[in-house]
Amino acid sequence: MIDRKLAPIFKGIDNINLLKPEHKELSNGCNIFYFNSGDQELVRIEWIFNNLHFDRTKPLLNMAVNTMLTEGTTQLSSSQIADKIDFYGAFLQVDYGFDHSQVTLYSLNKHLQYTLPVVQDILTASVFPDKELNTFIRNQQQKLQVNLQKNDVVARRLFNKAIYGNTIYGYNAEVDDYENLRREDMLVHFKQMYQPSNCIIVVSGKIEKQTIDLLTIVFGNNWENTGETANTIQSAIETATEHFYFNEKPEALQSAIRMGMPVFNRTHPDFPALQVLNTVLGGYFGSRLMANIREDKGYTYGIGSGLSSFKQTGAFFIATEVGADVCKAAVNEIEKEINILKTELISEEELDLVRNYMLGSLLGSLENVFSHADKFKNLYFSDLDYDYYERYTVTVKTITADQLLQLANKYFSYDRLYKVIVGKY
Amino acid sequence: MVKFNRFTLDNGLRVIVHEDSTTPMAVVNILYDVGSRDENPEQTGFAHLFEHLMFGGSVNIPVYDEPLQRVGGENNAFTSNDITNYYITLPSSNLETAFWLESDRMLSLAFSEKSLEVQRNVVIEEFKQRYLNQPYGDVWLRLRPMVYKQHPYRWDTIGKNIDHIENAKIDDVKAFFKQHYTPQNAIMVVGGDVSTERVKQLAEKWFGPIPPGEKYHRNLPQEPTQYEERRETVTAKVPLNDVYIAFQMESRLNKAFYPVELISDILSRGNSSRLYRSLVKEKHIFSEVHAYMTGNLDKGMFVCEGKPLKDIPVEVAEAAIWEELEKLKTTAVPEDELTKVKNKTESTMIFSEMSLLDKAMNLAYYELLGDADKLNHEIDKFLEVTPQQIQEEATKLFRKDNSSTLIYLAE
Numbered sequence: 086m087i088d089r090k091l092a093p094i095f096k097g098i099d100n101i102n103l104l105k106p107e108h109k110e111l112s113n114g115c116n117i118f119y120f121n122s123g124d125q126e127l128v129r130i131e132w133i134f135n136n137l138h139f140d141r142t143k144p145l146l147n148m149a150v151n152t153m154l155t156e157g158t159t160q161l162s163s164s165q166i167a168d169k170i171d172f173y174g175a176f177l178q179v180d181y182g183f184d185h186s187q188v189t190l191y192s193l194n195k196h197l198q199y200t201l202p203v204v205q206d207i208l209t210a211s212v213f214p215d216k217e218l219n220t221f222i223r224n225q226q227q228k229l230q231v232n233l234q235k236n237d238v239v240a241r242r243l244f245n246k247a248i249y250g251n252t253i254y255g256y257n258a259e260v261d262d263y264e265n266l267r268r269e270d271m272l273v274h275f276k277q278m279y280q281p282s283n284c285i286i287v288v289s290g291k292i293e294k295q296t297i298d299l300l301t302i303v304f305g306n307n308w309e310n311t312g313e314t315a316n317t318i319q320s321a322i323e324t325a326t327e328h329f330y331f332n333e334k335p336e337a338l339q340s341a342i343r344m345g346m347p348v349f350n351r352t353h354p355d356f357p358a359l360q361v362l363n364t365v366l367g368g369y370f371g372s373r374l375m376a377n378i379r380e381d382k383g384y385t386y387g388i389g390s391g392l393s394s395f396k397q398t399g400a401f402f403i404a405t406e407v408g409a410d411v412c413k414a415a416v417n418e419i420e421k422e423i424n425i426l427k428t429e430l431i432s433e434e435e436l437d438l439v440r441n442y443m444l445g446s447l448l449g450s451l452e453n454v455f456s457h458a459d460k461f462k463n464l465y466f467s468d469l470d471y472d473y474y475e476r477y478t479v480t481v482k483t484i485t486a487d488q489l490l491q492l493a494n495k496y497f498s499y500d501r502l503y504k505v506i507v508g509k510y
Numbered sequence: 511m512v513k514f515n516r517f518t519l520d521n522g523l524r525v526i527v528h529e530d531s532t533t534p535m536a537v538v539n540i541l542y543d544v545g546s547r548d549e550n551p552e553q554t555g556f557a558h559l560f561e562h563l564m565f566g567g568s569v570n571i572p573v574y575d576e577p578l579q580r581v582g583g584e585n586n587a588f589t590s591n592d593i594t595n596y597y598i599t600l601p602s603s604n605l606e607t608a609f610w611l612e613s614d615r616m617l618s619l620a621f622s623e624k625s626l627e628v629q630r631n632v633v634i635e636e637f638k639q640r641y642l643n644q645p646y647g648d649v650w651l652r653l654r655p656m657v658y659k660q661h662p663y664r665w666d667t668i669g670k671n672i673d674h675i676e677n678a679k680i681d682d683v684k685a686f687f688k689q690h691y692t693p694q695n696a697i698m699v700v701g702g703d704v705s706t707e708r709v710k711q712l713a714e715k716w717f718g719p720i721p722p723g724e725k726y727h728r729n730l731p732q733e734p735t736q737y738e739e740r741r742e743t744v745t746a747k748v749p750l751n752d753v754y755i756a757f758q759m760e761s762r763l764n765k766a767f768y769p770v771e772l773i774s775d776i777l778s779r780g781n782s783s784r785l786y787r788s789l790v791k792e793k794h795i796f797s798e799v800h801a802y803m804t805g806n807l808d809k810g811m812f813v814c815e816g817k818p819l820k821d822i823p824v825e826v827a828e829a830a831i832w833e834e835l836e837k838l839k840t841t842a843v844p845e846d847e848l849t850k851v852k853n854k855t856e857s858t859m860i861f862s863e864m865s866l867l868d869k870a871m872n873l874a875y876y877e878l879l880g881d882a883d884k885l886n887h888e889i890d891k892f893l894e895v896t897p898q899q900i901q902e903e904a905t906k907l908f909r910k911d912n913s914s915t916l917i918y919l920a921e
Contacts, residue, residue: 087715089570089614093606095581123532125860155781163791167781172850174857193857220791223819227797230749231817234645336747338638370584371575383631386639406639438580445582449535449599453864 098444103474104457106287109297111305115281118461119288119297122454126194128290129455130201130300132208133187133462135317137278139253146274147253149221149266151179151186154279156217158210163217166203175200183254184396184466186278194291197299205303208279213271222263229260236334236341236507237406243330243505244343248400250323281308283315285465289458322347322398325503332507340412340508344419345402346501350394351467357480359392359401359496362489364439365431366390366422367403369446371438373422374403382418384411396466401496409509416506423502426493430486443481447474511886512869514699515706516877519713521722522694526873526882527709528701530866536602536702537867540612541874543697544690545592546669547662547730547808555669558589559633559678560686564596566625568615581607589667592807593878597867602703606712613716616696619687626680633675637668645748646918656740656914657756657811661733692723697877701870733758733809740914745921750797750817752918753827757812757907762805763879768891769903770803770812775851776843776900777801777814777834782850784834785816795822795830812907824917838904842897855892 106118136147155177156163170177173196178189188208192200232238242257249255286304288296324347334340349356360368367374367390374388388405407415431439450456464473514528546557564587565574578585583600598608641647650666658664669675698717700709736758760766777785778801785799799816814835818827862868876885 087719089610089617092577093604093610095607096601096603098582098601123864125863127857127860127864164782164787167787168850171780171782171854172846174853174855176857191857191861193860217791220794223794224790224797227750227817227819231645234747234749236643338643339635369579371579379632380628383628384635386632386636406635406643408635408638438576441582442579442584445579445601446584448582448601449584452533452535452866455864 098448101448101478103460103471105471106461111301113281113305113308113310115284115286115304117286117288117300119292120454120458121292123291126291128192128194128288128292130190131187131287133185133285134278134283136184136186137274138316138318141251143270144256145258145262145266146270147186148181150271150274151181153213153221154179154188154207154211157212157214158206159212160206160210169203170200173199201299201303209308211275213268215268218268222266226260226263229258236337239332240341240343240505240507243332244503247325247330247503248347252322253319254322276311277313277315280310282310287458287462289454319397328503330505331510334508337409337508339406340409340506340510341406342416343402343404343505344502345400346503347398348401348496350399352469357477358484358492361439361481361484362492363390363392364443366426369442377422378415378418384408384415412510420499423497423499427497431489436486440481512863512873514873514882517710519718521720523717524697524877525713526699526877527704527706528869528873529704530702533702533866534602535599536605536704537597537599537870538608538612539597539699539870539874541697541878542594542691543695543878544594545590546667547591549662553682554665554674556686557594558667559629559675561587561589561594562629562633563625563683564615566622566629567620569618569620571611571614574611577607578611591663591667599867605704609712609716613720616691617720621680621684623680626683630675630678634672637672641668646752649754653754653756653916656742657758658733660731661808662730663806689726693717693720694722695726697874699870699874702866736912739910743917743919745919748918748920751824751920752817753824754916755814755831756914757912759803759810759812759907761808761810766903769895769899772851772895773838773900773904774801774803775854776847779851779854788834789830793830794819795827835908839908843900848897852893856889859889
């Protein structure tokens with residue numbers, strides 16, 4: 086008979102092996118980093134650009150230019166681009182983020198010779214046709230109207246505005262802003278931003294020599310800088326003095342709660358330790374916020390906390406949607422949990438669990454070659470090297486309850502948190 | 511190509527092993543052959559509520575999550591109309607912990623009153639968050655009872671209404687467990703950095719002693735073919751009008767599944783798809799428009815959905831969708847366009863092999879469909895589809911008297 090009450094013996098996680106990229110600099114200044122691994126005959130290629138300086142009078146430019154890259158070039162119409170990509174079973178995505186904007190191509194290797202020239206065309210010769218721009222504006226406005234009806238979206242907007250101010254991080258698009266988009270501005274923006282000296286290419290998948298050769302020709306020899314330097318400096322963030330925001334929705338069944346504050350980004354020596362503290366509080370399913378507010382009280386379907394890391398700054402935040410009638414009670418419980426972190430030592434049992442969970446989670450996040458490339462991007466854009474992940478694992482394995490208590494007192498204060506509630510309170 | 515080995519324990523538990531040494535991780539995916547279609551019409555939402563209770567402690571292990579997190583693992587689950595699927599990802603060196611946890615909750619739950627009470631509340635909050643407190647969130651609660659009159663697909667997995675969840679009793683929970691959570695009603699897939707031999711040994715050790723339980727014989731009322739146009743209009747607190755047109759379609763195992771899936775791709779996959787190109791980009795009728803299907807084990811739903819632009823009357827929007835559907839019935843799809851959607855299907859399947867968890871879930875699902883190996887031959891079925899079959903299936907599907915139209919009007 087087996088003893089089912091007894092947990093099987095388990096092993097800790099010792100080694101986490103991260104793949105490092107190979108590197109090639111092209112003659113136009115563009116850098117290629119590539120990760121060759123995997124059995125499937127496919128590849129993911131990302132072209133990543135720093136956003137241009139945020140212009141308050143034309144706040145949508147970074148986003149709009151990126152989103153409309155697939156909407157037409159001097160050679161190809163929007164529908165021709167779509168036809169080519171879809172015909173070869175490829176996926177072409179554009180993604181706008183606060184710091185960077187990117188174009189991503191997923192393609193089978195056998196079709197790269199047909200799909201790569203499409204990307205080259207959109208990166209060198211996009212024209213943002215007026216007809217497509219009008220469609221984009223109309224559709225974005227409608228999408229925004231739907232999103233503005235969602236309490237969690239409204240809470241996130243108010244929160245970002247409060248902690249980042251009138252910057253690229255804090256800006257929230259309004260329906261009218263779209264009306265002010267001009268094709269001429271977009272062309273100027275495009276020309277300055279989408280050039281090889283402002284780009285890195287990250288390739289992951291099964292990579293043969295001819296893949297790199299092909300990339301060298303298409304994005305090295307045949308892609309020139311415009312001569313203008315991309316101004317990618319962003320203004321400093323401006324946090325608001327007001328710390329509490331309540332947006333009342335009298336008919337809400339649930340209230341969205343978002344709390345937090347700016348802290349620092351991944352480059353700060355305390356960042357890994359703060360990640361441990363954050364995990365204890367709200368960073369996994371068994372976290373204190375989940376255990377208390379969902380699993381004990383049943384106030385919510387989910388609650389979590391997190392740390393974000395951007396080029397200029399980072400933030401700590403807690404987010405949830407709770408029953409409108411228990412919103413005050415939930416807020417009180419959040420306050421309690423933050424105060425406990427500052428007054429009581431975390432037990433060895435809980436801390437061990439969190440250590441193992443975090444290491445398992447890091448190991449599990451390296452699912453395939455794409456995830457190794459993602460880890461590299463985190464480092465590259467924070468100007469960190471692979472030592473970071475060693476420091477991270479050492480911190481996770483060795484930080485003490487005392488150190489975490491000190492850390493909580495150094496950085497966490499319920500009164501200093503920005504608090505946003507959308508719904509009923 | 512996803513390779514695997516397969517064996518069955520004496521108690522009927524089917525086990526599939528997919529060895530993949532490129533990862534240091536293992537996944538354990540357990541599919542129970544029970545979904546919301548197996549619920550009593552007076553106790554809807556039960557399969558999903560039950561999924562929550564599966565994390566509330568089992569007969570020998572008071573809490574489920576903690577021991578798993580302690581060995582570096584993560585887990586989650588989902589419930590659909592057809593199945594309930596649980597999965598664990600953990601470092602492969604700690605594989606046995608997953609067997610210990612999963613076998614104990616297959617053996618028996620703790621059936622704690624406190625857990626039931628809390629999870630009732632959690633699910634009610636989930637109901638509010640996803641279905642009631644979102645614009646258009648209640649669409650499935652409205653559309654399903656229009657498309658289905660007899661079959662239990664007429665309610666959503668969350669349940670018909672909050673009352674059914676509020677009224678759940680511990681005895682109902684016990685009965686549901688006894689009926690559905692047996693080894694012969696489950697399929698387990700173990701994948702990643704594991705060996706078949708080791709999995710066999712662990713499966714015998716932990717799952718072998720579980721009694722087989724009684725076989726559940728599913729006997730659901732089948733949905734009669736629809737021969738009447740159905741329509742409902744609701745005025746709601748939503749920012750924009752919204753048009754839904756749903757059609758009854760054949761079940762997942764019917765050979766019509768393949769051409770119909772390609773029809774949904776022709777209409778709605780990627781920026782070159784017909785609905786997007788014609789109705790969003792060229793005619794400026796919708797800000798967004800989509801077509802998709804549910805792919806259920808019994809008769810499924812094919813759905814077209816779009817939000818018309820402000821100045822477009824809903825009748826015009828609806829007619830524009832129908833015009834595209836009619837084209838599929840009257841004109842053969844060009845070879846190039848058919849090749850395009852086939853290529854996309856093929857590359858999607860290759861890309862999904864990049865994810866260990868996707869592979870494990872797919873193996874379990876295809877085993878439920880009759881044979882895990884079907885996963886590796888699925889693409890051939892798509893490649894065989896002809897323009898003529900597309901036209902035939904479109905003709906069967908897109909009949910006015912097979913449609914259920916739901917219109918949201920913004921207040």
